[in-house]
Amino acid sequence: MIEIQGLTKSFGRTRGGGARGTQAGRGGTVPGSAARRGAAGGARKAIDHVTFTAEDGKVTGFLGPNGAGKSTTMRAALGLIRPDEGSALIDGRPIGRIEAPMRVVGAVLDAKSAHPGRSAYAHLRALALTNGIGRKRVDEIIDMTGLAAVRQRPAGQFSLGMSQRLSIAAALLGDPHNLVLDEPVNGLDPEGVKWVRELCRYYASQGRAVLLSSHLMSEVALTADDLVIIGQGRILETTTVNAFVAEHSRHSIRVVTPDPAKLYAIFAHAAGVSVMPAARAAGDPAEGQAFRIVGADLKATADVFARAGLVIYQFLEERASLEEAYMALTHTAVEYASTVPDGRNVAIENRPQGNVQNRPQEVTR
Ligand SMILES: Nc1ncnc2c1ncn2[C@@H]1O[C@H](COP(=O)(O)OP(=O)(O)OP(=O)(O)O)[C@@H](O)[C@H]1O
Structure with a gap:
């Protein structure tokens, strides 16, 4: 279960005047950040008291337009950025207090996270080694994610779709109880999209919690049970897909x-x-x-x-x-x-x- 309680985060100028936050994985200036600043040019809230729970046994669709705050919420929940306020608990504990995080939560945040010179196999094997996961599981995951034919190819030569599969493989490696997937179908072909959908449903059917972000209602409606809609950093609606449809x-x-x-x-x-x-x-x-x-x-x-x-x-x-x-x-x-x-x-x-x-x-x- 992933419990997000009052997460608030501003990027840009802080009270002390310094820059805050990280550009990691974003490749420089974020285009919308200026538009979200206050009239005085100070920091604007990327997320503002975001609160919801991704329950066990359910796929929770986290839906919002570009720049709404989905990734910031997910990164803060995973301890990758420090929120200004609020907290997140994964299976009842903050991520920093979880001893073997890959076994508790698997995350897809950035398709191109693997070192470009490293093969898919080497990338997964290195992750496995540092997390006490055996070689057999790496082979299993490579087969499961359809990467067998390209396992020795450097990740830098992967298409967006193959990179996305490699990210998903890394997330599943520890057989985690929770999955946090930030736009996991980006770049996937229709077969890949269907596969991710089935994967989410399968994980939820096993009593695990799946938090799945998307900016497409059509995608979320086909996959999710619960629905959290965010816009400009604030939760607009927390409902279920069935209730929204009705x-x-x-x-x-x-x-x-x-x-x-x-x-x-x-x-x-x-x-x-x-x-x-x-x-x-x-x-x-x-x-x-x-x-x-x-x-x-x-x-x-x-x-x-x-x-x-x-x-x-x-x-x-x-x-x-x-x-x-x-x-x-x-x-x-x-x-x-x-x-x-x-x-x-x-x-x-x-x-x-x-x-x-x-x-x-x-x-x-
Ligand atoms: N590292 C950062 N530095 C400055 N501003 C940031 C940073 N990360 C996010 N932002 C800003 O915070 C807001 C929320 O961005 P976020 O990436 O969380 O949205 P998102 O809903 O995931 O969008 P998308 O669907 O486009 O990925 C945006 O205005 C964005 O420009």
């Missing part, structure tokens, strides 16, 4: 009609039902205007249209995708906004404002 899979009805006045009149006094204009979509009928109806039953709506004699050119049931619901939750907490070639701001414009049901153009069909 909450965000409410349907709406998309209608194209030449008679908007009659459509509005039909629902004028219907409590809990809202009718909103919707953006036209590719494939819409040439005539008529598009609307989205939220809060109405599909069959009852069809009946009422028939009785009222409303002409409709299109009648579709739609459901918001989980990814959209997640973006609706985190859209104000996006650290790195991107643009498309015509200059529109993707991170803002593609995200629903508030309830995903009220943003017709963002609901999938």
